[in-house]
Amino acid sequence: MSKKYAIGVDYGTQSGRAVLVDLSNGYEIADHVTPYPHGVIDETLPTSGQALEHDWALQHPDDYLEVLRRSVPAVLKESGIRPSDVIGLGIDFTACTMLPIDEQGVPLCIKPEWKNNPHGWVKLWKHHAAQDEADRLNAIAAERGEKFLPRYGGKISSEWMIAKVWQIVNEAPDVYEATDLFTEATDWVISQLTGNFVRNSCTAGYKSIWHKKDGYPSKEFFKALDPRLENLTETKLRGDIVALGTKAGELTPAMAELTGLNAGTAIAVGNVDAHAAVPAVGVVTPGKLVMAMGTSICHMLLGTEEVEVEGMCGVVEDGIIPGYLGYEAGQSAVGDIFEWFVEEAVPAYVKEAAEKEGLGVHQWLTERAEAYKPGETGLLALDWWNGNRSVLVDTNLTGVIVGYSLLTKPEEVYRTLLESTAFGTRKIIDAFHDNGVPVDEVYACGGLPQRNRLLMQIYADVTNREIKIADSKQTPAIGAAMFGAVAAGSAKGGYDNVVDAAKAMARVREETFKPIPENVAIYEKLYREYSTLHDYFGRGANDVMKRLKALKDEASH
Ligand SMILES: Nc1ncnc2c1ncn2[C@@H]1O[C@H](COP(=O)(O)OP(=O)(O)O)[C@@H](O)[C@H]1O
Numbered sequence: 001m002s003k004k005y006a007i008g009v010d011y012g013t014q015s016g017r018a019v020l021v022d023l024s025n026g027y028e029i030a031d032h033v034t035p036y037p038h039g040v041i042d043e044t045l046p047t048s049g050q051a052l053e054h055d056w057a058l059q060h061p062d063d064y065l066e067v068l069r070r071s072v073p074a075v076l077k078e079s080g081i082r083p084s085d086v087i088g089l090g091i092d093f094t095a096c097t098m099l100p101i102d103e104q105g106v107p108l109c110i111k112p113e114w115k116n117n118p119h120g121w122v123k124l125w126k127h128h129a130a131q132d133e134a135d136r137l138n139a140i141a142a143e144r145g146e147k148f149l150p151r152y153g154g155k156i157s158s159e160w161m162i163a164k165v166w167q168i169v170n171e172a173p174d175v176y177e178a179t180d181l182f183t184e185a186t187d188w189v190i191s192q193l194t195g196n197f198v199r200n201s202c203t204a205g206y207k208s209i210w211h212k213k214d215g216y217p218s219k220e221f222f223k224a225l226d227p228r229l230e231n232l233t234e235t236k237l238r239g240d241i242v243a244l245g246t247k248a249g250e251l252t253p254a255m256a257e258l259t260g261l262n263a264g265t266a267i268a269v270g271n272v273d274a275h276a277a278v279p280a281v282g283v284v285t286p287g288k289l290v291m292a293m294g295t296s297i298c299h300m301l302l303g304t305e306e307v308e309v310e311g312m313c314g315v316v317e318d319g320i321i322p323g324y325l326g327y328e329a330g331q332s333a334v335g336d337i338f339e340w341f342v343e344e345a346v347p348a349y350v351k352e353a354a355e356k357e358g359l360g361v362h363q364w365l366t367e368r369a370e371a372y373k374p375g376e377t378g379l380l381a382l383d384w385w386n387g388n389r390s391v392l393v394d395t396n397l398t399g400v401i402v403g404y405s406l407l408t409k410p411e412e413v414y415r416t417l418l419e420s421t422a423f424g425t426r427k428i429i430d431a432f433h434d435n436g437v438p439v440d441e442v443y444a445c446g447g448l449p450q451r452n453r454l455l456m457q458i459y460a461d462v463t464n465r466e467i468k469i470a471d472s473k474q475t476p477a478i479g480a481a482m483f484g485a486v487a488a489g490s491a492k493g494g495y496d497n498v499v500d501a502a503k504a505m506a507r508v509r510e511e512t513f514k515p516i517p518e519n520v521a522i523y524e525k526l527y528r529e530y531s532t533l534h535d536y537f538g539r540g541a542n543d544v545m546k547r548l549k550a551l552k553d554e555a556s557h
């Protein structure tokens, strides 16, 4: 049999990338990135120019197809691999990135009658405008003693499906009525590739409160939220829910023409970006925390028992690797905070100096920030620029920097922001480790470990753990390709399960980041200060952030 390959397509926040992978060793043969033509839509609706409210974040579904149109043919061309040797394709996506579709699977926002209604569009994972609904949902679930709540760390996030659907019911009942199905974008793209609509158990479990044994929450619960939602799960959330690695179907002739692949190629059910990365770094057993580090961080961990951990995003049976409970926690902004600083808060002289030296602004700031010892900036920050996902689960929390003086330099602030995100990760690791889900090893993948060594050293020092780094810039895509190979099966030259695929294909770099004892000691002190600020602003002692947000909302209406 000739060498076989699979394609993984990773749908990130700003772009989608296709990677063509050798199934015998996991090597990337070719990759190609397509920036989304519409990017993240968070200011005005492209069709009408209508201004969006705060905390909105939308996307255009055709941008996802554009990635298939451009990046899949590009990797085939660059590699010179014959389409007949590409036996499977898998995708991974941000989540909960959801959209309303009609009976034909057409997104409402591309239909003339709905294109000017923001609720007809894709709501991106970081659309946070359903916080009111999430708050009410959590209060009602707690009051009713719903047993699903502890599985989600005590709180359902405004980022997830039910809060987002309820926002549509409240603000655009006509869009709700016109919707045949609400779907995760990952499942919608797979339905476009195969002509079959199936839901994957990973997004259903983490984002839509679905449980392998108990199914969705009861009708009574949904009725208690809002009588209009009573039948939601059997109507607009209906559809078979199948495990990761299942073959969703085969590439349709129309999609074969669009991508250059052969019709009939096996297509795996959709997956989530962070979750796909876990087997791609070879993690298929408990005790090993995987951080997918980019715009945000998702922390993934396997366990053998279902335990409650404050603020975790969820625990889902088979949610990451079949046979284990998959735990997830996360930080809603990490790279996004660094980007905010570079775009919005850096003085002109920094940009000019960086340009003169031929460096990017991140790089310029990092080189200078490296010269400081832990504690030397005198600064400390709370990393809540986009709310707090774990452990407080509150998108109404905002950022703080303490310790400014007239001598504070931009590179010191940049270093402080890097450190603040490491402290946020430490909170999550402690929450798992101290509650019966041990974290013995840490792995990192995603864009950030490849771009910023200082950041990774800070994470090793703050968590006091050695960090292993994925040997690829495209780890989730490699994971997605592994699931594509599993969908194809060993008879076609793929694999029968993801553990076998990981054994052959996963890779981490030899070089690791090891904690430096002097730094660990100082960061321990700073972490105690971080924890004090964290609890003061985050646990109700001073709700100033929420009051400010309320004033801001009032003022802008
Ligand atoms: N040198 C750098 N140091 C720190 N952060 C960086 C650097 N370069 C880019 N970033 C941040 O990386 C993030 C993008 O991460 P990436 O993993 O590529 O994307 P995504 O999360 O969309 O998959 C952006 O938020 C950007 O601000």
Ligand SMILES: O=C(CO)[C@@H](O)[C@@H](O)COP(=O)(O)O
Pocket: 012, 013, 093, 094, 095, 096, 125, 206, 272, 273, 274, 292, 293, 294, 295, 296, 297, 298, 328, 330
């Ligand atoms: O929430 C999840 C996964 O559960 C992510 O999709 C979301 O944080 C977006 O991830 P990226 O930072 O774009 O990689």
